[in-house]
Amino acid sequence: xxxxxxxxxxxxxxxxxxxxxxxxxxxxxxxxxxxxxxxxxxxxxxxxxxxxxxxxxxxxxxxxxxxxxxxxxxxxxxxxxxxxxxxxxxxxxxxxxxxxxxxxxxxxxxxxxxxxxxxxxxxxxxxxxxxxxxxxxxxxxxxxxxxxxxxxxxxxxxxxxxxxxxxxxxxxxxxxxxxxxxxxxxxxxxxxxxxxxxxxxxxxxxxxxxxxxxxxxxxxxxxxxxxxxxxxxxxxxxxxxxxxxxxxxxxxxxxxxxxxxxxxxxxxxxxxxxxxxxxxxxxxxxxxxxxxxxxxxxxxxxxxxxxxxxxxxxxxxxx
Ligand SMILES: Cc1cc2nc3c(=O)[nH]c(=O)nc-3n(C[C@H](O)[C@H](O)[C@H](O)COP(=O)(O)OP(=O)(O)OC[C@H]3O[C@@H](n4cnc5c(N)ncnc54)[C@H](O)[C@@H]3O)c2cc1C
Numbered sequence: 428x429x430x431x432x433x434x435x436x437x438x439x440x441x442x443x444x445x446x447x448x449x450x451x452x453x454x455x456x457x458x459x460x461x462x463x464x465x466x467x468x469x470x471x472x473x474x475x476x477x478x479x480x481x482x483x484x485x486x487x488x489x490x491x492x493x494x495x496x497x498x499x500x501x502x503x504x505x506x507x508x509x510x511x512x513x514x515x516x517x518x519x520x521x522x523x524x525x526x527x528x529x530x531x532x533x534x535x536x537x538x539x540x541x542x543x544x545x546x547x548x549x550x551x552x553x554x555x556x557x558x559x560x561x562x563x564x565x566x567x568x569x570x571x572x573x574x575x576x577x578x579x580x581x582x583x584x585x586x587x588x589x590x591x592x593x594x595x596x597x598x599x600x601x602x603x604x605x606x607x608x609x610x611x612x613x614x615x616x617x618x619x620x621x622x623x624x625x626x627x628x629x630x631x632x633x634x635x636x637x638x639x640x641x642x643x644x645x646x647x648x649x650x651x652x653x654x655x656x657x658x659x660x661x662x663x664x665x666x667x668x669x670x671x672x673x674x675x676x677x678x679x680x681x682x683x684x685x686x687x688x689x690x691x692x693x694x695x696x697x698x699x700x701x702x703x704x705x706x707x708x709x710x711x712x713x714x715x716x717x718x719x720x721x722x723x724x725x726x727x728x729x730x731x732x733x734x735x736x737x738x739x740x741x742x743x744x745x746x
Contacts, residue, residue: 428688430716435661435695439468439584440595442665442676447686456589462685466674470666471582472700473599474539474574474658477611477651479618480546480635482568487630488545489515490565498562520545521572526702529613535702537577537610540618543570550636550654568635571621573614574658576702579604584664601655611655612647660705665695680719681712692716 431438442448446461448468453460492515495501507514521543526536546568547555559565582600587593602608619641622631636654639646668675670684675698677683681690694709701708 428690428720431683431689431691432693432713433695434693435471435664436584436595436597438691438693438695439664439676440586441591442467442683442691443586444589444591447683452585456586458586458589462683464676464684466666466668466672466676468584468586468595468664469581469674470663470698471584471597471599471661472578472580472663472697473582473601474576474660474700475578475580475599475601475607475611475651475655476552476572476574476658477615477637477655478547478550478552479571479573479615479622479637480550480568481570481622481627481631482546482566482633482635483630484567484632485630486567488565488567488569489518489520489543490545490559491567526576527613527617529610535577537575537702538614538617539574539576539703540614540621541572541574543572546570546635550650552656566635569622569627569631571618572658573611573618574660575607575610575614576658576660577700579606581663599657599661602652608648608651611651612644615647615650616641660700662694662697662700662705665691666698667696668698681716690716 431441433441439448442464443453444458446453446459447464448462449465450460450463452468493501493504504514504516508516521541524539524541527538527540528536529538546566547570548558548562548565549555552572555565580600580603582598582603583596585596585598587596615637622628637647637650639650641647665676665683666674667677667679667681670678675684677691677696681692681696683689683691692713694705694712696712697705697708
């Protein structure tokens with residue numbers, strides 16, 4: 428049996444390259460269709476994220492602690508981590524934060540605000556990662572990152588080529604949901620209010636971003652449209668579902684529909700988003716997969732799938 432664990436981008440890409448996916452999309456790239464599964468690569472979900480940032484006068488940021496100068500890691504900090512496993516290298520950089528319901532009508536929080544003891548070089552989180560990689564040094568400051576953790580938007584992963592070395596096209600669907608936008612607007616306002624509390628405001632010298640009128644929805648929407656970035660929570664592209672769900676890619680036992688001897692075991696099978704980071708849920712999926720495999724009768728159909736038998740659930744394109 429094959430267990431596919433490439434993650435929410437690579438797993439659907441590998442399935443499609445292998446002829447398992449939406450028929451029309453595969454045919455566009457000349458890939459022979461083994462199984463027409465329209466849901467492969469669809470239903471991509473991610474946490475859209477935007478930031479509020481402030482400069483501070485004192486060199487208290489995590490990057491102040493980590494780097495001596497441009498790109499040179501502090502040997503003291505490295506020694507501290509090697510010897511004791513502590514210090515700034517031992518932190519993910521966003522260990523603190525909170526969960527909020529932006530409306531009292533909501534049963535669960537829809538907004539997460541993560542506190543980052545550092546300031547990027549741009550409000551686009553991904554651009555900042557690149558700059559930190561290149562230059563190592565960023566301004567002293569703090570960031571509050573707002574994430575819409577129960578997003579309504581859905582995007583997709585589609586092939587750009589039949590060549591496995593070519594990256595697929597990733598469209599997280601950001602900006603397609605008014606509800607997600609409202610959550611992020613609320614996040615920017617709440618972040619600003621938190622930063623104005625005395626414990627913070629005594630340290631802050633200047634707002635870095637968004638630097639707009641927070642009462643102006645249109646200005647907030649512009650800022651979100653220009654700076655929204657991934658909250659690193661990609662899921663849903665091989666989603667689990669019942670036979671009655673045409674968009675389902677795997678069944679509740681993680682088996683790819685219509686294919687014998689193939690399961691997907693990663694975040695791509697999540698049919699809906701947990702309201703937080705996906706690591707623990709992914710571990711739970713992996714543990715569940717182990718449980719299923721260990722309890723399964725070796726003579727069961729899934730186990731017998733060692734022969735490369737593939738069939739189309741709709742009865743077409745069998746091979
Ligand atoms: C920057 C960042 C920070 C994060 N921080 C947190 C956090 O603090 N807490 C939390 O809970 N979650 C966090 N997450 C999310 C969490 O890491 C993911 O949700 C989780 O790892 C998803 O697991 P996965 O098995 O689906 O995919 P992955 O962990 O991505 O595993 C897929 C694996 O497949 C490999 N692979 C892909 N294609 C191929 C191929 N063709 N051949 C061979 N191997 C291949 C990849 O190299 C990778 O090792 C973070 C994610 C990112 C990107």
